[in-house]
Amino acid sequence: MQWTKVLGLGLGAAALLGLGIILGHFAIPKKANSPAPSISAPQDLDLEILETVMGQLDAHRIRENLRELSREPHLASSPRDEDLVQLLLQRWKDPESGLDSAEAFTYEVLLSFPSQEQPNVVDIVGPTGDIIHSCHRTEENVTGEQGGPDVIQPYAAYAPSGNPQGLLVYANHGTEDDFKELQTQGIKLEGTIALTRYGGVGRGDKAVNAAKHGVAGVLVYTDPADINDGLSSPSETFPNSWYLPPSGVERGSYYKYFGDPLTPYLPAIPSSFRLDLANISGFPPIPTQPIGFQDARDLLCQVNVSVYNRLELRNSSNVLGIIRGAVEPDRYVLYGNHRDSWVHGAVDPSSGTAVLLELSRVLGTLLKKGTWRPRRSIVFASWGAEEFGLIGSTEFTEEFFNKLQERTVAYINVDIAVFANATLRVQGTPPVQSVVFSATKEIRSPGPGDLSIYDNWIRYFNRSSPVYGLVPSLGSLGAGSDYAPFIHFLGISSMDIAYTYDRSKTSARIYPTYHTAFDTFDYVDKFLDPGFSSHQAVARTAGSIILRLSDSFFLPLKVSDYSETLRSFLQAAQQDLGALLEQHSISLGPLVTAVEKFEAEAAALGQRISMLQKGSPDPLQVRMLNDQLMLLERSFLNPRAFPEERYYSHVLWAARTGSVATFPGLSNACSRANDTASGSEAWAEVQRQLSIVVTALEGAAATLRPVADL
Amino acid sequence: MQWTKVLGLGLGAAALLGLGIILGHFAIPKKANSPAPSISAPQDLDLEILETVMGQLDAHRIRENLRELSREPHLASSPRDEDLVQLLLQRWKDPESGLDSAEAFTYEVLLSFPSQEQPNVVDIVGPTGDIIHSCHRTEENVTGEQGGPDVIQPYAAYAPSGNPQGLLVYANHGTEDDFKELQTQGIKLEGTIALTRYGGVGRGDKAVNAAKHGVAGVLVYTDPADINDGLSSPSETFPNSWYLPPSGVERGSYYKYFGDPLTPYLPAIPSSFRLDLANISGFPPIPTQPIGFQDARDLLCQVNVSVYNRLELRNSSNVLGIIRGAVEPDRYVLYGNHRDSWVHGAVDPSSGTAVLLELSRVLGTLLKKGTWRPRRSIVFASWGAEEFGLIGSTEFTEEFFNKLQERTVAYINVDIAVFANATLRVQGTPPVQSVVFSATKEIRSPGPGDLSIYDNWIRYFNRSSPVYGLVPSLGSLGAGSDYAPFIHFLGISSMDIAYTYDRSKTSARIYPTYHTAFDTFDYVDKFLDPGFSSHQAVARTAGSIILRLSDSFFLPLKVSDYSETLRSFLQAAQQDLGALLEQHSISLGPLVTAVEKFEAEAAALGQRISMLQKGSPDPLQVRMLNDQLMLLERSFLNPRAFPEERYYSHVLWAARTGSVATFPGLSNACSRANDTASGSEAWAEVQRQLSIVVTALEGAAATLRPVADL
Incomplete structure (x- = not known):
């Protein structure tokens, strides 16, 4: 709440100074040149730093980034795409505003061209x-x-x-x-x-x-x-x-x-x-x-x-940059956006790239000044060849599977940052809901009025939560952007953030010039986000989430928020499949038990964390709890669950073709069993899918128990 | 070295006092009743405690355990097997010498009986x-x-x-x-x-x-x-x-x-x-x-x-007991032995169960007295229905897959503790070699002479290591006992420990009464290990390994010892497959590069650890390094590498049917491609297997790099 005021000042300053640096306006008590905190110190989220970052994220700079990024078409593997690789490397290696290190990783991939x-x-x-x-x-x-x-x-x-x-x-x-x-x-x-x-x-x-x-x-x-x-x-x-x-x-x-x-x-x-x-x-x-x-x-x-059309083997690069964590460098907060476009791609994806560059500039500047270094590592990624099928991000997860799976706290994706000016839209898995809410409650929404992003968001997308009452509604993650390999293949808690439409004003399937040669800088500047305040809102939202995830002593991943999802999947199964399953002597009893067990263990873990937060817990103790939070999502992976669905291993979020909004394996298997005349084999698959879910939920609950309980 | 003397005294004491408690002889400075160390303190292996444990492991008690365990046949799921579940629970819940907690986990499994x-x-x-x-x-x-x-x-x-x-x-x-x-x-x-x-x-x-x-x-x-x-x-x-x-x-x-x-x-x-x-x-x-x-x-x-024969669904239990870690309770040193036999099973498996009970008694007694609590958790397991196909242990890994995979430091298996009296025999993956060597160098070998177990062992099984010179030779793990699901399915560094034959004295395929009704207490007492000194030697070896793994500040897992294995696999591929592969335009170059990269990263990590050990490192820093060591073995898992080999996912230790002693996937695929007339598809599989190994090695090397390097 406090810093929305500071933010007002920030906006004024930015307008006055144009490209000028507005640091002076956010005079924070400068720390000594070497931030190096005692490594075991319970370094926690610093609200002053957060305010500083929010204030420095500059709409005008985002606009200038976008102008440069979308100046020429930058199709994956084109010379201009390669130029942008160099631009990113240069920015991320800048001695004044760069990261600790940056590097391009190149793959040789099969693309298709006319x-x-x-x-x-x-x-x-x-x-x-x-x-x-x-x-x-x-x-x-x-x-x-x-x-x-x-x-x-x-x-x-x-x-x-x-x-x-x-x-x-x-x-x-x-x-x-x-x-x-x-x-x-x-x-x-x-x-x-x-x-x-x-x-x-x-x-x-x-x-x-x-x-x-x-x-x-x-x-x-x-x-x-x-x-x-x-x-x-x-x-x-x-x-x-x-x-x-x-x-x-x-x-x-x-x-x-x-x-x-x-x-x-x-x-x-x-x-x-x-x-x-x-x-x-x-x-x-x-x-x-x-x-x-x-x-x-x-x-x-x-x-x-x-x-x-012809198939061609082409080189395509990801660019990775890192800010090393001061205390837990082996925990990664991963933020990614793709770089390649179909033509100029001012909206898709350069609106996101413009935000990425502004975020890395602001954080890099604090870093290089010695003002701040996060508790955990922050990794920025510029993915290649997304348009051809999430290629750069997928190859990256294949190459560094274990390292990423063992250490990544969460993956934040911003592809198209701004579809339109009306409201925030977030897709993500339940553990990220609370950090998104915390962040957005503290940022002023662009446009008239004095609403927070959260309060504006809730007007457009909302649901009635049995736990929280009316809250903004997070969408679920499909496979539409680079978060797909992270959530489906690696089981990393993920989110996708954008500003988007007022659906009462347009029924456009997507912004109209999507993937055409009309998706240009002027299109954004004149029609999508004049003033770039929605871009700035996305930058602030993502920035606040990054800081909260990388700096908080206790990881702000609320695993108990999975309980609502599980409960709703269970209810759908009971209501829409219960009778059918009963006809085939398949009981939902074990699923009920498993959901209840998960709910109880998640709630108990939440209580233990609250208790601990009241004291002055040992960093190692907190690390152990954080590992439970970070790794929960992994428990839902089963690489043998859907052998024919390439990469899809997450038993809660795999693609659902069945009509019932329940666990996808169960929904799909029931749908097939009901369609098919073959009978017993298809019903055996229903039972197998049910057991896979029960095993995953029971296993997940076991990871949430006190770590030395049998 | 120091405590082999104490040990001499211990042996004397044990002989004098029979079943009596010999604690008094190892008067160690008693700590206050509550051991609770400051949780972040760099609690490390305590050599005094180690000596105490070595001294208290009592051959006579092992003998008495064995007499009781093998008194009646205890086939899996039989009433006597159920009695032994109760015996274990009673021992592990004993207020004087029990563990922190113990519990039976029961599965309903398909067994076969006449x-x-x-x-x-x-x-x-x-x-x-x-x-x-x-x-x-x-x-x-x-x-x-x-x-x-x-x-x-x-x-x-x-x-x-x-x-x-x-x-x-x-x-x-x-x-x-x-x-x-x-x-x-x-x-x-x-x-x-x-x-x-x-x-x-x-x-x-x-x-x-x-x-x-x-x-x-x-x-x-x-x-x-x-x-x-x-x-x-x-x-x-x-x-x-x-x-x-x-x-x-x-x-x-x-x-x-x-x-x-x-x-x-x-x-x-x-x-x-x-x-x-x-x-x-x-x-x-x-x-x-x-x-x-x-x-x-x-x-x-x-x-x-x-x-x-008839198939029957039967209940079979695992019994689990835990000593909670004082500092890192979420790190498990897992020690297991199966309980079920075919008949009396004095050797198979009760020799191991007798050792298990003695180990848990000695550690439990120190625990209950408040003298000691390990840094990490120690979990004891008594598996059911191993004889029917490692059933209890496998079901356990299926039920608690993520919890175990994320947290288990190492799995130690003792099935048959004593095949014969001549020498130690250890099978295991390379990271456990050094801790086994450290432990066995400090324990006196049973029998005449004043050799350590290590020095005796090297006389029977040895190899010339390019790094260490002549050393005892560790065998590799197949799927002969309960370590199989841990290494092949979960990728946990594992070992199997036993005392065994002098091969110059017998060519017996295995001890002669194996799986017969002649495998009885008297058989062990008269022929296999009169005096039970080999049993004691196994108990001490396992006990020392458990303490080293659970108490050492730095995990004693030496990942660079994998380099020798990789090098030897690579050389076998080059020598025995190189020409063949070249004929099919398949290059081993990327494999060479990957092995070299692994070697370099493993060596560099070793150096960073050595440097850190010279200072007074922060517990969180050490935890991060230990995670790299613990999790290395996971990098070699690929659940999609061998889709037809149930559970086998470890790309270095999966079953090898090809004759060339190299990476199993490569060896097997080459063998099939060479056999088959079908041609190109079989050779494509060779290339796929080669890429799977290269990706695993490159991925493993990436996990060994400094954690905040890109």
Whole structure:
């Protein structure tokens, strides 16, 4: 509460001084030049430092970062991407504002690009084979930034090349159900070109579903109803508004899995074993091409799609930087953002990179001045090749699996920092909820009024918690950004932070220029976040979370907040699956017991921590408790639970295809068992999945008990 | 050195006082009643306490323990086994000499027993179907302990029931090659009964190999040449010598895997999912029965084997007891021995249980007196149903996977404590070598002369180490006892300790009465270890190792001792596979680099530790280093490396079937690729296995670097 006032002053100062350094305004009692605290001292979160950091995170600097970052397209592995690697290294090695050390880690990964010689084409063909109309090969050069050799042609990465020709069939989202519906209507799908719109299912799924019905090629367009709140004329779209121009085309990866496609579970270093191209799974089976809604509207009858995509082995780098912890250097607070974009990527991902650079500058400056060094290590990461399938982050987790799994306190992801100006949006696992709440309660929300970020957030996303009453609602983590390998493969408590929309004002599926050549600096500066106050809000939120995680004596991970999730999964299972399971003589009793045991142990641990916090506990004692908190999430991993789901090992957050919102393994197995005629084997899998969850919960509860209890 | 003298005194005292308590002789400066050291104090190994423990470990008490433990047969899940659970609980809860707490953990597991109504029979059948000769159904009641209802009939646990009849074929060890050889000789195997002898391959493999050739039933006998140094007459065998009487039959489990057969990867608690019997893999495919050599000699021509084994779900318990650590209670030194025997099991396993009880008594007494409490927790385990396939220990690791994997410093196994009187024998992973050496150098060897256990050991098992010169040679850990789930499934540094033979005096495959009704107290008392000094030597060795691991400020795990192993694996790969791999364009270069990197990082870590030991390091700093040491072994686990080898995840110690003594995955894949005609896929697997090892070594090296290095 206290420092929201200081923050007001900070904003004024920043405005006055522009790029000037505003340190003087936050005169804090300067400590001696050497901060080196006695190593066992119970160094704790320093609220003065926190205030200083919050005050110094500068919207204007974020804006300047973004201008530089988004000046040129920086597709993964492009020369400009490589330039940005150097920019990050230079910033992180700066003697005045850099980190303790920084390094680039390079992988050789399989990417997919359109041919430079033969652009992909989509033509309407007349009855005699003549071309009646050709779709745009590039987006219209509206602002001067949509032209030039570095703007990559819209394409579906990893779609195979080929030039199918056939009748056009509109297939809605291209879901399994959409194609079944067409079949029911008597429409012949064999040999056709399916026109689908983005949304509903993953990009690659559209081609997978289509191919099952004999479809020869797939087009994917962006529907103005989904992205532009129905608006579609040039005068209503960028650069006249934030909406997508008619020629805009969403690029994207159509790969089903994540990580380098050639080296699953192995780091893509040059010496690693690589699959034969013929043995890769997860690529779209048929030629696929995205188009704009202008072209989609014009498409008629017979269409020819020519895709000339090529697979290439390319070098792609992660850049890592570290601030070494003063007391527990072997505990890592890991903060990551990807660097590569499809074109200029001002929003995706450079809004996040601009925030990353500002955060590292402010913390690096305090570090280099000798004012501060965190208790635990802080690791900053700039991931490469995220757009092609979270490749850089995944390879990193493969290369350093044990080191990261044993030592990482939490992973904080900021990909797109700002989708829009309305509210914070956080996805994360339950143990991070409390630290996010603590941080956001203390930061003023941008925009009118005097709300905290927390109080503003709760207006947009909220839920009624049986424990806390009305609270902001955290979303759950899917696999949409670089947090995926950390939560699903390594079992590290993770979160993803952004500012986002007021849903009462737009129904846009995502910000309209997503993955197009219109995602530029001016787009952000004029429409998304003029003044960059939402960027600053994200920087402050992330900064406060980083400091709380790295500096607090007791780790601010509240494991008992998992109890609500488990209870809700259990209730869903009881209500929506209970009768069905009973019919098959499967009891939920052991699951009930396991959830109750977890709840009791988590609550008891919480009480022990509260007791200890009242005294002056020994650093080693606190370390032991912190290890229990840090490692809880690992207990939910079982690498043998879902052998066919690559990387997914977290038995609570693995992908759920079943309709019941319960434990994913149980939900999915029930859904399959109910569908299938085969019977007993499918029901045995339901029982196996239930036992896997019970074992994980019982095992998790055991890790929360006093450490020397049997 | 100092306390070998004290030890002499201790031995005298023990002899004088018999069962009396000899504490007074080791008057140590008694500390105040509450030992509670300041929790952060660098509590370190106390040599006085070590001396006290060594002196108090009493051969006579071990003998009395053994007499009680082996008084009755205590087959897994039998009433007497249950009595011993109570005995352990009573000892471990004793107010004068017990532990902090003790508890039984019970699982419901699938065991296999001969039918009580219909004994298994092996008959020689005449041409008209008449029975010419029947094999013994029980062993001869030579000492009065081979009769009675609790002496289970010799049988092959988990062999299916059935009564095949056919011509007898002698098949040596029953290896794959043995059956191929018979086929080459033109001997028809279809429908025959194979007579095989123990040894050469695992028990269950004999039936698996036989069934592949159409053999209908398998007999397995103990050959006097293998077990009795050729002697076979009653006058030359027990009770006149340690050799096996003609009627003796080795029982044993014929299950291929370990753990409860119905619940792989899940704890066998009542609620866990259980496989359908039809889906169990790893049981012998055809009826199998073990017999004695007396009967084996008499077998002729047509034989009928009737097996009536039955599978039963039974309760089997582990008993766990703990001494809570004073400073780092969340670090566990785990010491285990199984409790169940086939019959009286005086050697297997009660020699180990007798030692376990004496160790817990001595440490428990110091604890209860308030003289001592270890820095870390010590956990004692009495495993159930080991004989059926390491079932109790495996279920325990399944139930408490994360807790154990995160916190266990090392696992020490003593199964059979004493095979014979000649020398120590230790199997273990490299990080435990140094602590075993340190302990054994300070303990006097039993028997004549004034050698240390170490100096005696080196006379029997030694190797020339490039680093240390001539040293005792540690064997590697297979899957022969309860250490298997700890090393292979959890990646915990493990060791197995016993006293064993002078190989110049006997070629017995194992002690001759192994798994027979002749393995009794008198057998041990008269032939194996009169005076129980070898038992005492094992108790002292294990006791010293436990104290060193639980009390030393710096963990005595020397990770750089892995370098020798890696180097030797690498050299074997280069010498014996290099040319072959080159032919297939597979380079060992990355492996060379990875081994070198490991060596360098391990050496550097060793140096950092040495430096730190010279100062007065902070407990938290030491904890961080100790975590690196403790967790190194985990880096070698990859649960996706050998998907078909149940539980085996350790990429250095998984079962090796290939002939080249290198990394098992590489050795096995090369062997298969070389055998197979299929070609490219098999060679891709070689490359994959090589990358798995390289990734593990690089990952391991990364965990050894300074913790805040990128």
